[in-house]
Amino acid sequence: MKFAIMDNRELDLSQLPREEYQTVYELSLTDRVLCKICSQPVKLYLGISNEPSFYHPNHKENERCQQGEHSHSHIISPIEDVEEAYIERNGFRIPKSRAISTLERPKTPIWQQPTPLKVHSPFTYQQNHLSSVLGISLDAPQKQAVMTISGPLLILAGAGSGKTRVLTTRALYMLEEQKIDAKSIMLVTFTAKAAREMNERIKANTTLNQVQLNQLLIGTFHSIFYKILLHHDRNRWNSSHLLKWDWQKENYLKQAARELGLDEKEFPFDQALQQIGYWKNTLYTPEDVKPSDSFEETVLSLYKYYEQQKLQHGQFDFDDMLIKCYELLHDNPSILEAYQQRFHYFLIDEFQDINPVQYKLMKLLSSHTKNLCAVGDDDQTIYSFRGSTPSFILSFKDEFPNATIIHLSSNYRSDHHIVSSANAVISKNKQRLPKQMVAQYESSYRPTCFFPYDEEEEATMIVNDIKEKIAEGATPNEFAILYRTHTGGRAIFERFVQSSIPFVIEREQSSFYERKMVRGVLAYLQLSINPDHTAALTELIRPLFLKQSILNDVKALSILHDCSLVEALLFIQGLPSFQISKLKKIVPRISQLKKEKPVTAIQIIEKELGFHDYLKKQGNEGNAIEKGSDDVNDLKVVAKKFSTVSEFLQHTDHMTLTQRALKEQKTYNWSGVQLMTVHRSKGLEYKYVYILGAVDGSLPHDFALESARKGNNEFLEEERRLLYVAMTRAREHLFLSIPSYRRGRKASPSRFLKPLL
Numbered sequence: 001m002k003f004a005i006m007d008n009r010e011l012d013l014s015q016l017p018r019e020e021y022q023t024v025y026e027l028s029l030t031d032r033v034l035c036k037i038c039s040q041p042v043k044l045y046l047g048i049s050n051e052p053s054f055y056h057p058n059h060k061e062n063e064r065c066q067q068g069e070h071s072h073s074h075i076i077s078p079i080e081d082v083e084e085a086y087i088e089r090n091g092f093r094i095p096k097s098r099a100i101s102t103l104e105r106p107k108t109p110i111w112q113q114p115t116p117l118k119v120h121s122p123f124t125y126q127q128n129h130l131s132s133v134l135g136i137s138l139d140a141p142q143k144q145a146v147m148t149i150s151g152p153l154l155i156l157a158g159a160g161s162g163k164t165r166v167l168t169t170r171a172l173y174m175l176e177e178q179k180i181d182a183k184s185i186m187l188v189t190f191t192a193k194a195a196r197e198m199n200e201r202i203k204a205n206t207t208l209n210q211v212q213l214n215q216l217l218i219g220t221f222h223s224i225f226y227k228i229l230l231h232h233d234r235n236r237w238n239s240s241h242l243l244k245w246d247w248q249k250e251n252y253l254k255q256a257a258r259e260l261g262l263d264e265k266e267f268p269f270d271q272a273l274q275q276i277g278y279w280k281n282t283l284y285t286p287e288d289v290k291p292s293d294s295f296e297e298t299v300l301s302l303y304k305y306y307e308q309q310k311l312q313h314g315q316f317d318f319d320d321m322l323i324k325c326y327e328l329l330h331d332n333p334s335i336l337e338a339y340q341q342r343f344h345y346f347l348i349d350e351f352q353d354i355n356p357v358q359y360k361l362m363k364l365l366s367s368h369t370k371n372l373c374a375v376g377d378d379d380q381t382i383y384s385f386r387g388s389t390p391s392f393i394l395s396f397k398d399e400f401p402n403a404t405i406i407h408l409s410s411n412y413r414s415d416h417h418i419v420s421s422a423n424a425v426i427s428k429n430k431q432r433l434p435k436q437m438v439a440q441y442e443s444s445y446r447p448t449c450f451f452p453y454d455e456e457e458e459a460t461m462i463v464n465d466i467k468e469k470i471a472e473g474a475t476p477n478e479f480a481i482l483y484r485t486h487t488g489g490r491a492i493f494e495r496f497v498q499s500s501i502p503f504v505i506e507r508e509q510s511s512f513y514e515r516k517m518v519r520g521v522l523a524y525l526q527l528s529i530n531p532d533h534t535a536a537l538t539e540l541i542r543p544l545f546l547k548q549s550i551l552n553d554v555k556a557l558s559i560l561h562d563c564s565l566v567e568a569l570l571f572i573q574g575l576p577s578f579q580i581s582k583l584k585k586i587v588p589r590i591s592q593l594k595k596e597k598p599v600t601a602i603q604i605i606e607k608e609l610g611f612h613d614y615l616k617k618q619g620n621e622g623n624a625i626e627k628g629s630d631d632v633n634d635l636k637v638v639a640k641k642f643s644t645v646s647e648f649l650q651h652t653d654h655m656t657l658t659q660r661a662l663k664e665q666k667t668y669n670w671s672g673v674q675l676m677t678v679h680r681s682k683g684l685e686y687k688y689v690y691i692l693g694a695v696d697g698s699l700p701h702d703f704a705l706e707s708a709r710k711g712n713n714e715f716l717e718e719e720r721r722l723l724y725v726a727m728t729r730a731r732e733h734l735f736l737s738i739p740s741y742r743r744g745r746k747a748s749p750s751r752f753l754k755p756l757l
């Protein structure tokens with residue numbers, strides 16, 4: 001049905017501006033929207049596959065009223081309603097009441113049909129000759145990869161081509177057929193999960209007993225090389241000396257910042273830590289670094305201090321596990337020899353993500369036998385910010401001239417249309433080995449783009465689509481929703497919290513509302529409702545450019561003058577005159593904010609209450625990936641859905657507490673729809689995959705576009721690889737969301753998809 005009544009106003013979906021669909025949808029969930037025919041509550045359908053429409057949850061009622069709407073269509077023609085909605089006064093047409101539907105055609109498209117991606121290459125089935133090795137079926141290149149044991153070997157395994165199957169079968173083949181001593185094999189993975197999986201698969205297929213199996217070394221780089229360090233100096237490398245958490249490292253950086261006279265509250269320490277990690281993983285000591293700008297110059301000073309402090313306190317971090325192990329082996333030939341006597345065969349998974357220190361370690365260890373088998377896909381390098389680089393794959397043949405290179409190019413995971421469109425995307429990268437993945441089957445489904453209005457509607461449409469599919473028999477575990485950055489998952493997380501569908505989110509992820517800038521804006525709103533909100537006042541100190549030490553004065557002043565904490569700001573002594581006049585302007589405005597619509601209140605906070613200046617200052621500090629202004633724009637997208645500040649704050653509190661509770665849960669249920677960043681999805685596969693925000697600015701990320709504008713395409717290529725990884729996670733159904741608006745601004749489809757649209 002296209003018509004409904006809400007608060008005595010008629011809603012006509014052909015006239016309703018698209019930006020209001022989400023609000024009407026949410027109100028329809030609370031029975032505020034009524035059927036035009038029978039006056040019973042109706043819901044708004046907002047999904048992917050069908051056009052939005054009003055419907056009765058009860059099927060019979062729905063049919064009856066639908067027929068009623070058709071037969072009475074002349075009564076409810078939008079034109080007639082338009083006429084009725086106006087009165088003439090002094091020659092002007094004035095609306096009788098504030099109608100939610102506009103009379104002009106909305107500028108945003110009412111509804112755009114989901115569009116399948118154009119797939120240019122037809123499916124040509126090439127039947128692979130499969131044969132069995134130890135009962136595991138393999139195609140010819142897979143088999144060759146399994147059976148090539150001696151010498152350097154690079155297995156270039158495209159997405160879904162059976163890399164994991166090959167690695168585990170290869171290990172089994174070495175143990176079972178070649179009778180190679182388990183002790184002499186080292187298998188390195190990137191994640192503990194991958195290591196566990198390989199272990200289990202090998203265990204399930206081997207005839208070796210547990211003791212023999214335990215001699216096979218399978219682990220992550222960190223676990224393996226940390227064990228070596230521990231073995232050589234248990235005291236020095238005792239885990240109690242490990243700087244495990246970022247906050248521990250940040251403490252050192254903050255100490256250094258204080259000594260350097262940096263404004264501790266303003267500096268992006270997380271970004272600095274990332275930069276230091278990058279230098280360490282590329283084996284750049286503080287002495288080797290040549291800073292390229294003022295930010296790097298500052299970080300270099302912090303880096304020096306950080307390393308000195310660690311040394312003084314006998315501590316180490318995760319990066320040191322690899323660096324110090326490399327130094328140990330490199331500087332002590334006898335120790336290296338001892339390990340070389342034990343290990344003769346080396347297998348490395350996810351070789352495309354190897355960083356210089358990891359590469360050097362493996363090269364050194366395998367230098368005696370050169371039995372180094374690396375499995376990777378240069379198209380899936382997505383960790384360059386940690387120092388990973390595809391260059392080790394690209395130059396493998398130069399490093400090992402007699403290396404065997406095997407290409408696995410059959411994709412067993414995904415349907416032809418998914419493989420073919422992913423091929424079309426990645427083929428535009430320049431820094432890659434040319435190759436094409438070939439699918440093994442074709443289905444009637446096409447990867448599909450759909451066009452929500454914004455992030456909120458995107459989340460609603462996806463959750464409803466999943467509900468429909470579950471009703472048709474799918475299970476929640478078969479779905480994954482992928483986003484570019486953690487903040488990109490905010491709306492979808494909220495929609496899942498409000499739904500009854502089980503879902504799983506990365507556990508360590510903090511709530512969007514706990515981000516620094518968001519906390520800052522919310523503090524104004526919280527103080528507007530409660531001017532004695534101590535935590536909010538603490539947050540407000542930073543955007544007001546006041547010293548944290550002033551907080552105690554403010555508390556004392558509020559007792560002395562018997563006023564609220566906010567009012568006490570006006571009694572602070574000794575401030576420069578510009579700050580006094582600023583506070584005189586800001587303090588009375590804060591209490592008025594609660595009368596505004598939340599989105600208007602945020603605009604006032606930004607423009608009139610000085611938050612914009614604060615943001616600008618933050619923006620200059622080199623935080624390229626996650627800008628504070630983006631967070632504020634995201635917050636405005638949420639705020640738009642609420643009509644009062646207190647409702648909005650209730651929502652933000654509820655979401656923060658829910659996410660905190662998830663984080664703190666002792667037992668965790670891993671079953672449900674998976675919500676994760678694209679980075680996290682690597683190596684995984686799902687029947688249904690939804691990619692959020694396939695628009696410029698999101699995927700590719702803004703910072704990559706910015707970098708490309710300055711002539712550096714490196715990051716843009718990595719963004720394309722991210723999209724490739726995301727698309728190739730899907731087995732049968734792939735949905736790409738192209739919202740018309742993102743962060744409140746008009747968005748355009750990802751440039752990576754343009755050839756396919």
Ligand SMILES: Nc1ncnc2c1ncn2[C@@H]1O[C@H](COP(=O)(O)OP(=O)(O)OP(=O)(O)O)[C@@H](O)[C@H]1O
Nearest residue numbers: 137138139159160161162163164165412413683684
């Ligand atoms: N020879 C084969 N016959 C049948 N199915 C296969 C074969 N090889 C791999 N597969 C299946 O293809 C899918 C992808 O395999 P796998 O996960 O090992 O790929 P991958 O190369 O690790 O993928 P990615 O790098 O994209 O994560 C799995 O479901 C696997 O069982």
